[in-house]
Amino acid sequence: MISPASTLTGTAAATSASPADSPRPGAPAAEQPAGRRDYTSLDVRLSAVGRSFDSRTVLRDVSLQIAPGEVLAILGSSGCGKSTLLRAVGGLDTGNTGEILIDGSPVRRYDERTAVGFQEPRLLPWRSIHKNVSLGLPRSLSKAEGRERVDELLELVGLHDRASLRPREISGGMAQRASLARALARRPGVLLLDEPFGALDALTRLKMQDLLLDLHAETGTTVLLVTHDVDEALQLADRVLLLGQDPADTDPAEGATIARLLRVPGQRPRDRASAELAALRSELFSGLGVDSHSH
Numbered sequence: 470m471i472s473p474a475s476t477l478t479g480t481a482a483a484t485s486a487s488p489a490d491s492p493r494p495g496a497p498a499a500e501q502p503a504g505r506r507d508y509t510s511l512d513v514r515l516s517a518v519g520r521s522f523d524s525r526t527v528l529r530d531v532s533l534q535i536a537p538g539e540v541l542a543i544l545g546s547s548g549c550g551k552s553t554l555l556r557a558v559g560g561l562d563t564g565n566t567g568e569i570l571i572d573g574s575p576v577r578r579y580d581e582r583t584a585v586g587f588q589e590p591r592l593l594p595w596r597s598i599h600k601n602v603s604l605g606l607p608r609s610l611s612k613a614e615g616r617e618r619v620d621e622l623l624e625l626v627g628l629h630d631r632a633s634l635r636p637r638e639i640s641g642g643m644a645q646r647a648s649l650a651r652a653l654a655r656r657p658g659v660l661l662l663d664e665p666f667g668a669l670d671a672l673t674r675l676k677m678q679d680l681l682l683d684l685h686a687e688t689g690t691t692v693l694l695v696t697h698d699v700d701e702a703l704q705l706a707d708r709v710l711l712l713g714q715d716p717a718d719t720d721p722a723e724g725a726t727i728a729r730l731l732r733v734p735g736q737r738p739r740d741r742a743s744a745e746l747a748a749l750r751s752e753l754f755s756g757l758g759v760d761s762h763s764h
């Protein structure tokens with residue numbers, strides 16, 4: 470049984486896993502913490518990944534290895550190709566060049582080892598929250614197994630008492646919780662999140678960041694998180710990938726690549742006021758072309 474969000478907020482976040490202490494796929498179940506036994510965390514390897522639309526290059530030469538259980542935040546200015554990269558890893562878009570491997574084998578079309586969460590919860594308005602979450606289940610489960618898994622996930626995201634409601638009867642934050650539960654229903658080895666909290670108010674956003682840390686502590690899944698929010702990246706990620714122009718490149722038509730790749734120090738939840746994070750924040754803002762006096 471996995472623990473409910475209400476008992477986790479702030480506490481499980483403190484034990485949020487780093488890649489080093491995440492269980493490796495294939496590790497004996499007895500060595501894994503309760504709740505994680507049925508989840509896997511898979512590594513992702515990008516080699517010289519690029520993407521052009523018509524003759525316009527958006528991304529080029531992105532090479533990177535993401536460890537099982539790692540949380541990688543992807544930052545970059547608007548339109549630089551963050552979603553494009555995420556879509557390529559999930560097999561939602563297959564027009565890229567280079568190679569993307571998950572757990573050593575090439576990404577497949579709509580790869581079932583991954584699940585995607587978007588800025589909008591994309592719930593079906595005429596279905597209950599329970600039914601919406603069950604839409605993420607793999608087909609291999611029996612009805613009873615599926616019901617049990619959805620109950621568990623609703624408990625985990627703190628929506629067990631809203632299961633029978635329709636999406637319009639819950640808040641935006643709750644809808645986004647349901648959307649995360651639906652994404653986790655197939656127990657993905659890689660969770661791809663595209664600005665998942667971008668439409669939420671500031672307070673709900675902070676609570677959702679805590680929830681994501683809780684979910685990560687429970688599942689150990691690898692997470693690729695696209696965000697516009699530098700502080701969110703620094704709070705949640707093991708590493709931050711900044712997509713942008715290579716400083717050596719003078720021609721903007723070259724497309725975005727890895728402009729910076731930074732490791733974020735410290736256990737989560739992190740002290741937002743720490744000097745180390747302040748230095749990284751400045752570096753990331755400068756990489757995004759924002760003057761350090763204007764934030």
Ligand SMILES: Nc1ncnc2c1ncn2[C@@H]1O[C@H](COP(=O)(O)OP(=O)(O)OP(=O)(O)O)[C@@H](O)[C@H]1O
Pocket residue numbers: 522527545546547548549550551552553554
């Ligand atoms: N299917 C497509 N056909 C043509 N151009 C596309 C397509 N998908 C994306 N693009 C273009 O690729 C560029 C990168 O888009 P993408 O959505 O990946 O950027 P982003 O960094 O996620 O942007 P934002 O931060 O604004 O969400 C944009 O200029 C976009 O117009």
